[in-house]
Amino acid sequence: DSGVTQTPKHLITATGQRVTLRCSPRSGDLSVYWYQQSLDQGLQFLIQYYNGEERAKGNILERFSAQQFPDLHSELNLSSLELGDSALYFCASSVGGGNAYNEQFFGPGTRLTVL
Amino acid sequence: GENVEQHPSTLSVQEGDSAVIKCTYSDSASNYFPWYKQELGKRPQLIIDIRSNVGEKKDQRIAVTLNKTAKHFSLHITETQPEDSAVYFCAAVGSNYKLTFGKGTLLTVNP
Numbered sequence: 001d002s003g004v005t006q007t008p009k010h011l012i013t014a015t016g017q018r019v020t021l022r023c024s025p026r027s028g029d030l031s032v033y034w035y036q037q038s039l040d041q042g043l044q045f046l047i048q049y050y051n052g053e054e055r056a057k058g059n060i061l062e063r064f065s066a067q068q069f070p071d072l073h074s075e076l077n078l079s080s081l082e083l084g085d086s087a088l089y090f091c092a093s094s095v096g097g098g099n100a101y102n103e104q105f106f107g108p109g110t111r112l113t114v115l
Numbered sequence: 116g117e118n119v120e121q122h123p124s125t126l127s128v129q130e131g132d133s134a135v136i137k138c139t140y141s142d143s144a145s146n147y148f149p150w151y152k153q154e155l156g157k158r159p160q161l162i163i164d165i166r167s168n169v170g171e172k173k174d175q176r177i178a179v180t181l182n183k184t185a186k187h188f189s190l191h192i193t194e195t196q197p198e199d200s201a202v203y204f205c206a207a208v209g210s211n212y213k214l215t216f217g218k219g220t221l222l223t224v225n226p
Contacts, residue, residue: 106158
C-alpha cells in the first residue's frame with residue numbers, strides 16, 4: 001500500500017458524459033500527478049499540481065481538467081467522454097515537485113470504461 | 116521534451132534464465148532513471164533506480180546500468196522466477212523534472 005488513495009475503483013459511463021476521479025495523496029506529500037494508461041499509449045503524464053497550483057502539464061486534452069484543493073486532495077474531471085478515453089487513470093504523489101525530482105508513489109488507479 | 120524508447124515490447128524466458136530490457140532517452144539533461152514493475156491490474160511500483168552520476172546499481176537479482184554517452188540504460192534480472200512476470204517500465208526524468216515512461220515490456224517467466 002503506497003498511502004495514495006483513489007476513488008472510485010471502477011467507473012462505467014456512456015459517451016458524452018462527464019466524470020470526476022478523486023485522489024488523496026500520501027500524508028505530507030504536496031504534489032499530485034495524474035497519468036492515463038491505455039493499451040496502445042502506455043503511461044502518459046497528464047498534469048501535476050503542487051500545493052494547490054498547477055505545476056506542469058503533459059498530454060492533457062482540453063476536455064479534461066484537474067484541481068487540487070486546500071486539503072491537498074485532487075480531482076480529475078473528464079467531460080464529453082469518448083470511447084477512446086477508456087483507460088486506467090493513476091494518481092501519484094510526492095513530497096516536493098518542481099525544483100527537483102522526488103520519488104512518486106502511485107495510487108491503485110481508477111478504471112474508466114466508456115460505452 | 117523527453118522521449119523514452121523501450122525494447123523489447125514482449126520477452127519470454129525460462130525460469131532461471133536472465134532477462135534484459137533496454138531503454139534509450141533523448142534529453143541529455145536527464146539525470147534520474149527509475150524502473151517500475153506493474154502486475155496485471157495493479158499500480159506501478161518502483162523496483163530500482165539509478166542517477167546519472169552512477170554507471171551501475173545492483174539490488175539482489177536486479178541490476179541497472181547507465182551509459183550517459185550513448186543515452187541508454189538497461190534492466191537486468193538474473194535467475195528469473197515466475198513471480199517476476201509483469202510489465203516493466205523504464206522512465207527518465209528530464210530537465211523539466213517530469214517523469215517520461217517507455218511503452219513497457221511484458222515479461223513472461225515460464226516455469
